[in-house]
Amino acid sequence: MDPPQRNRATGRRKEGDEKKKRVRNRASQERLTLLIEKLTDDRKGVAAEMGMQALMDVRCTNLVNPVCDWLGEIYEPASREFVIPGRGRLPLNEESMFCTLGVPRGHIKVPYGVNNEIEEAMFACLFPGLESMPNTSVLADSLQAMTMHGDVFKMKLLMYLISAVFAPTTSLRPSNKCFPILANLKNVKNMNWCKFIVDFLHDAFKNKMYQKGCRLHLMLMYVDCLDLSTMDFSGVGGRPPTHKFAISPWTINAVKAVLAADRATDTTYWKLQVSFCLSLHTACLQI
Template sequence: MCDGRALAVGAGYGGGKITFTVVMSCLTATSGGLILGYDVGITVSSWENFEGEFEVEKKKRIRNRASQERLTALTDKFSDDQKGAAAEMGMQSMMVVRCTNLVNPVCDWLGEIYDPASREFVIPGRGRLPLNEESVFCTLGVPRGHIKVPYEVNNEIEEALFPRLFPGLESMPNTTAVADSLEAMTTHGDVFKMKLLMYLISAIFAPTTSLRPSNKCFPILAKLKDVKNMNWCKFIADFLHDAFASKVYQKGCRLHLMVFFYRSFM
């Protein structure tokens, strides 16, 4: 059922070859926490990562900058007015994400078995999972409107909005600094909405390997009234497709990958 409820899955990983059996064993281990689910959020405590060679190897990898854990910490501190501001943009589902960790090796594995021609994840011996806006809507519940998300460079809009969002700065702050700024805010007006959108795009919907938000966010921020009518589901699906089609497995919405896979097979 497509209820737009975001599950959070966390687990450790001990290295070795990633197969469907390994993936399912990992997810089965995490599913024990589901009995603790309540309201619209389900929290699963993550295991500590194993030490040893895997930790050394992991540090060498290019990282996806997704940060569901920080989103959970942020929204826990948002006021009702701030959560209401998010809901005005159609982002209420992002206010109830409960996440401590995602199984990043599983997300990498999904990228490796993705078939760009059919836009499907081909699970050996188990079938196929589509990567489309319907699947994103089912997992994340973000707006699926008729307006294309204007994720593109527009220097004129950037120059107009940047001083308003980051007074005194000359260059884009890193995503962590944007989160810190959000956490410190007590207001819930347009500046809060713009910073929240920038963070959601950079840390959840379309994270890359960069430490900083993309300047392609600014045209979206300039159209706050249209945000709830934009097709965020298609944007997230297309961003993942483009990354995986180019064999760049470190970009894209890992929250969708993990939740969709989990809900499809568990």
């Protein structure tokens, strides 16, 4: 009798029982920042070639998951807005995503989806000797160990960014839906990554799957829209400087200080006033 086949995307057996685990988002800010610290300027330049240079400036080493959970719970799918009791609404749109992450807003749709033929053709090149997709942490180790910064490095870096930042799921492994994107590497800079990340979050929240999607955007978008005029940042390295993209100035200590001041209960936030308006996010596109 033949042994059960493995699913390449998950590395799991297709037959048999599996232990149930607590569902969680697999984004790892700490690992992302550690990886970026280890990258040489040449390898960071690869990100710039794909229009992802702002991500190389990320300083926030962790996520504050309770605020992300809360934002998921107050999301209104019909209007695509976060409805904050007594303080107004924050849109989930391309403009806000651009102002947080600074990723491209091109004219090409991100081709995120299963394509077995493309996967079969590319898998051995990216992961020689493996039969199934490696864990995302193994992918990060591979990137850190690479000395070259050609197309293979570029594809692995993009797969890691998708899996750890843009569209993390509850899986320990990168999604095989990344392969069609990697096959169109020359057009990555012309793809609309803002729309892709926003739509991924929207679809997850609409289906009450609050553990999926870009939590980095949720957290930074929220703290960046608050009125910080009454905040004392002296104990956390000072107030975040003026910036084009929220990903670059915020540290985890500054984020925690703001959220501590804003926390209303153990699971809700709304003490600080919101200084956000849509025109502010639109204005950042013109800086």
